Amino acid sequence: MQKVYLAGPDVFLPDAAEIGRRKKELCAGYGFEGLFPFDNEIDPTVSGEDTDKLIYRANERMIRRADLGICNLTPFRGVHADAGTVFELGMLVGLGKRVFGYTNVADDLLARCQRLDRATFDPVQRLWRDANAMTVENFGNADNLMIDNALIDRGGHKMVRHAAPRDRVFHDLTAFETCLRLAAEAVSKSA
C-alpha cells in the first residue's frame, strides 16, 4: 500500500487530531496509507532534546518513508501558503516523490495581493508591485511559481482550487479528496 504524506497547516487547528483521522480515513478509501505529521507530537517530558527538533526529525523521517505527498496549500497568515507545508513540498520534490496540492481559496496570488497587500500596477515596468514595491508574479498561478509548477512537473496536475465556504477554509476536504483521486489514478497508471 502506497504511503501519502499529509502536509498542511491542519496540524495547527484546535481539532488537528480529528482532521488527521478524517484525512487518513479518506486515504484508506482510495487505497492509500495516510501519514499525518501531528501523529509525531512529542512528549517533551521524555527527552532532554528540544521538542521542536524532535518533531522536525520525526516529520523528516515520515516524509522519507512516504511514496507521495498531498499538500494543503490554502493561504495561511497572509497571501501565501503555510511556510512549513511549502518546506515539506520542496523536500518531497527534492527526494523525487510525486506531489499533489490543493487550496481552499480559489483566486490567483495576484488577486489576493491586490485585495490584502495593496498591490498596484507599475505602468513603467508594466508589472504589479506589493506594498513594499516587490514584484507580484502575474502568471495566473495560485501561489509562487515554484509551488504551482512543482505540482505540474512532479505530480502531473495543477494545484486543485476549491472555493470553500469562508468558515470551512481549513476544514473543507473536497479539494483534498480530488487530490486523492488524482493520486490514485497516477499510481494505477504507473503500476
Add this chain to the structure above:
Amino acid sequence: MQKVYLAGPDVFLPDAAEIGRRKKELCAGYGFEGLFPFDNEIDPTVSGEDTDKLIYRANERMIRRADLGICNLTPFRGVHADAGTVFELGMLVGLGKRVFGYTNVADDLLARCQRLDRATFDPVQRLWRDANAMTVENFGNADNLMIDNALIDRGGHKMVRHAAPRDRVFHDLTAFETCLRLAAEAVSKSA
C-alpha cells in the same frame, strides 16, 4: 570552486539584478561561485512554453547544480518567510545539500504573530493562537520549526538573525555575509 544557490525574495526587488551582482561579488570574496536565480529570467518571446514553467525549470536545474544554499528568510508579505524561498530550502534539503539561512528581522515568530496577527494566549490549552485560532509555535524560533531545524541539522547553524534598519530590510547584506563566513568555515572543515 563550490557553488552557492542564492535563494530569497531579492528577485522581486526593483533592483534585483544589482542585489544579485553584489551577492555574487561577496560570494567570490569567500571563494564561492554564487548562483542567483534572477539570472534565469526567461525572454517570453523566444518560446512557446509558459514563462513561469521555464523559470521553474531553470531554477530547479540551478539548485541541482549547487553545492550548498544560502536562503534569505526575512519575513515577506506577512509573518513568515517568502514561499518560493522556503520551497527552495526544502528542495535543497531533500537533495542533501548543505543549507544556511538568515533573516533581517530579529524577533521570534511568536512575537511577530502577536504584533501582526493578533495572537492571543489560550489559557485552557496553554498555547498561543493566531486570529484564526491556529496554534502559533512557541519554541523561540524565527519561523516554522521545519525551517529553523532544517538549518541546524543540514548546515550546523541556527538561522542568522540581524535587526536591519527598517528601510534596509530587503537590502542589508550583513547577515548574508555572516552566512557566507559560516559556509566557508564548514567547507574548509570538511575539505
